[in-house]
Amino acid sequence: MGEYDTNVGPILLGIFLNTYLYGLVTNQYMNYVNHKFNDPAWIRTIVIILFVLDTTHSAAGIYAAWNLCVTNFNNPHILRTVDWTIPFTAIAVATSGVVTQVFLIYRVFKLTKKKWLLVFLATLSIGGYVCGWIAAVKSGIIKEVSKFRQIVPLVIGWLALLCIVDLLITAILTFVLVRSKTGFRRTDTIINRLIRGAIQTGLFASMFALGDLFSFVFAPRTTFYAMFAYPIGRIYTNTLLGTLNARMVFHRMDQQNSSGGTGVRLIPVHIHTARVLLTEDCAAMADDRPVPHADVHPPDVS
Template identity: 50%
Template sequence: MGEFDATLGTLIIGIFFNTYLYGLVTYQFAAYCSRKFNDPIHIRAMVWSLFILDTFHSGAAIYMAWSYTVTNYDNPAALAVAEWPYTFTPIGTAAAALVTQLFLGYRIWRLSGSDFLYAVVVVLAIPSFALGMACGIKAWMIQVLSELPQLNNLVSAWLAMQVSIDVFITVTLTIIFVRSKTGYHKTDTVLNRLIRGAIQTGLFAVVFSLGDLVSFLALPTTNLYGMFAIPIGRIYTNTLFDTLLTRDRLKSQMAGTYERKSANEVNWTGASTARNVSNIQLEVNRETTTDAIQLEVHKTVFTERSSFEGDGKTMVL
């Protein structure tokens, strides 16, 4: 191995991958803006805030790469000092994680109606955010990379809590979607897509958080943990943006299976017998009234009703 492979090399790989993920974030942001979802102002503010945060952090990471590889090309001692974008990483990651986790927790509440499940997410997410902020502030105060192991306990608590939240959210969403299956092919296809999305995005964040934690504890004299730490914030933003944009993909999957009743309501009759009539209703809302189907996180409703049993089940996506 070269002299700087484990320090500068791993850091540059992390910055490259972060830049790639930022490209995906930019594409998703542009797609969100172009589709003109009729989301409430707090959702739009959340999208803009995360995009601005990711732009700032990704630009700062590129500046850090320039500083280490160009400005200090003939000054290897510079690698011993953490540039400010490095110490900002826990802060940016904690902020992106908090917004995404609270949003997904709210989604769990809308899907399940359980105040307890949402409270669990909030109770875990806010202390995790505080720990991430503390890690960033203390790292900025220390600055010398060789002294960062002083933060082992703080970093371990932060990342362990972050992983636990991501696992809880992923498992909870998966269980909710599995239990919501109706037996209708089109509806179950959409639910299977939601299940895969919940698992894939949650697993991605968990793997990088665990990689960051293990490398920070096991190889503190290298920058291997930076390779995992820098992109984590973009992973959370990608997760949230993908959740919002999935509404259009779900609309495409459900297209052609409905009978339109009005500008914002369509029905699909799945089965009918003498004793049991089941309907799937998709209630939607969007600025563009020409679309047959619209999906909106805070308005989309799947309803399964049984005229024989006289009960119903509602699931908000």
């Protein structure tokens, strides 16, 4: 395996995967805009900020590929340094991660009503965000790949906290959903689907964060870290948009079940005010409208 295989190849693979995931983000964003949810301004602002950030970062990735493979085709020395796209990638990932995590942490708080849990998770998430920003700024100042050992502690702190918060959010949401089971087959089928989505989403993001971490620490002479770093931000944005857009799916399922006259409401599951759920491939949030009267209500989990 040559030097280009371990330095150029991983960057291109990361950019290719990032571009694919950006297509999914764009589709999710258009679905959100077209459905015209009655969300508060702060949620709409978050969605716009993340979409603009993802668009900018994806464009930066295309530029990085061009700069590496075209502009500097005959310049192997380019592999010894990093340009502005690598620090910007760290900033984009850190920002997407903290915004999505804080949003989900808020939903965890709405479920559990535990302020200490809100403060604990938010502190970990923001701590990782700060480490990510500092690592990004220092990498832009250092530039030389051979000197990146200086920022290893910051990268470890950032990606480790990113992974820990993801897993904690997944575990808490899974625990609450398991406790919300009602014994009614149709409702429990939906809850099981939500649990699978919570686990899959948390593990997916955590695997990429760990891949980025291990590659940076144990393969410092390669760019395998970039193969994981580029797509992470898109994973978080897809998670948040999936959380919001899944209300369409569950609302349709709710209407279909109601029209069938079963007398049991599938959605929203009665967890406090039924405002937080997970979808089949990300996290899903049920409608924020009040829960209408149903013949059977699943037990509260307060």
